[in-house]
Amino acid sequence: MRISDVEVVLLKKILAKPLVLSRGEVRERRFAFVLVHTDEGITGLGEGVGDPHLIQAMVERRLKPILVGEDPFDVERLWRRMFAGAVYWDLKGALLTAISGVDIALWDLKAKALGVPAYQLLGGASKEKISAYASDLFWDDPAAMAEAAAKSVADGFSVVKTHIGKDPEGDLARARAIRRAIGDQAGFMIDINCHFDRPTALWMGKRFREVNPFWYEEPLPPYDLEGYRELKDRLDLPIAAGENEFTKYGFLELFQRRAVDYAMPDIARIGGLTEAVKVCALAEAFNVPCSPHNFSSGVLLAATLHLMAALPGTDLLEFDVTGTSVYEELFVEPLLVQDGFVSIPHGVGLGVELTEEVRRRYAL
Ligand SMILES: [Mg+2]
Structure with a gap:
């Protein structure tokens, strides 16, 4: 099985009443989902928590080229390849939230392919x-x-x-x-x-x-x-x-x-x-x-x-x-x-x- 595509889906929910906290207000909840598709038709679903548009850009421009064509079961190896690009200026923040979305999707995908719950x-x-x-x-x-x-x-x-x-x-x-x-x-x-x-x-x-x-x-x-x-x-x-x-x-x-x-x-x-x-x-x-x-x-x-x-x-x-x-x-x-x-x-x-x-x- 090979990774054929990596897709990002952005969703939002507008709130009737904002959530107020010490540093400001949340007026809408936004979500960035990552879908890892394979040539065998199995898809994994993950999520990154951060700025959704940055996550999308990071996944599409930085991570997808690393992932397409690879074996999705090699989760640890793929994590290290994705993180290798972080070493100089992205050790915390947006790239990590994007890696998180991909990594969660890979675990979902692997468990689906093996027919077991992820735990x-x-x-x-x-x-x-x-x-x-x-x-x-x-x-x-x-x-x-x-x-x-x-x-x-x-x-x-x-x-x-x-x-x-x-x-x-x-x-x-x-x-x-x-x-x-x-x-x-x-x-x-x-x-x-x-x-x-x-x-x-x-x-x-x-x-x-x-x-x-x-x-x-x-x-x-x-x-x-x-x-x-x-x-x-x-x-x-x-x-x-x-x-x-x-x-x-x-x-x-x-x-x-x-x-x-x-x-x-x-x-x-x-x-x-x-x-x-x-x-x-x-x-x-x-x-x-x-x-x-x-x-x-x-x-x-x-x-x-x-x-x-x-x-x-x-x-x-x-x-x-x-x-x-x-x-x-x-x-x-x-x-x-x-x-x-x-x-x-x-x-x-x-x-x-x-x-x-x-x-x-x-x-x-
Ligand atoms: Mg807290």
Whole structure:
């Protein structure tokens, strides 16, 4: 079997109400899907998370010429060939998000060709279903956020996440309202989306202590590893980060500098499933729990479910409850979400597809 073509499909979903976070607003969700076609008619589906047009350009101009004519089963060799071009000026960012999309598609393709679910190739099933947290409560007035948090807990999620940090004073009131609404038993993550400087992150972290957060996510920009280390030393709060880090080399530095308590690699950014398995192995060696970042379409959700099914060192799936994504409609078999757990797809490949109808409905 040979790769005959590589195609990028861009979709978007315009939101009725924007998602507000510390650094701005999301008015539409955009997605970049990668389809790897073969001369035997089997196609793999992947996704890159980043600027969709950049991903398209990177795949079409840089990666497709490397891939066409190759054996799609040689995933590791093809990853290295794609990454070889990154060494001089693309070690993080757009090229990696494009490689991620191709790599996820190659795993889907290989599993389909072999007639097995992708988790079988990644290590086999170590879990029946994946424990998840509800993501996300975006910045809003405190009562609306508290009500949404209480709904997620009533729906069976034992952990919820909120995006605050836009208004440090008012955000303590938001955090208190959410804690009151969900009670003492539920977990509650606070995500700042890289918005604070060091003194604000420390000051707000100390004040957030009273609402007992499960973790304090990305209080600082991803390049300030020394700041993360300092916060970890000075705050009695677990720190989570990693969704804006790339490759095993980036995570090695995070771990060696002891910058995080929870690692959050995003499969569609770090370099795909090939790289995710290695990042999770590194996390295991450093004894750091791995909770993959997962806030895009159903394709990334499926890849994340298969990875977490296969790797016992991963825990806490980020599950989008905002209803703003192109999500469960991509699954071939209906996804079961119950009591805070998400079922693992057992069909061949990743268990997702881009139907003509979905392509038409959300065409960018
Ligand atoms: Mg986050």
